[in-house]
Amino acid sequence: MTTDTKAISDLAETITVCSVEELPDGGSRLVEADGRKIGVFRCGDELYAIEDRCSHDDGPLAEGEFDAAACTVECPRHGSLFDVRTGRPKTLPAFQPVDTFEARIEDGEVKLEI
Ligand code: FES
Secondary structure, rough: OOHHHHHHHHOOOEEEEEEEHHHOOOEEEEEEEEEEEEEEEOOOOOEEEEEEEOOOOOOHHHOOOEOOOOEEEEHHHHOOEEEOOOOOEOOOOOOOOOOOEEEEEEEEEEEEEE
């Protein structure tokens, strides 16, 4: 297990999303990396990232309405609420989680591990 985890982290790529000022509390950014669209969200001082593809019917999940207080985003296609901290849906019709990614602040910039 440890070896697998290390192998995955060795393959991970870090990309710079934007400066911290460009992603204030309650803000979100959509980035395209490695052929995938990923939404980066800021809830207070924490950053979270999920894939921009709903697990229900491939809707543009990360482009939905973001509620920073609840750390949720609403799929614009059929309305499932997803927790951006875990990628798990909180309401139907989606019932499977979406992929999450590590996002962090480093040297004044928002970094994303893909
Ligand atoms: S595609 Fe997201 S809830 Fe249906």
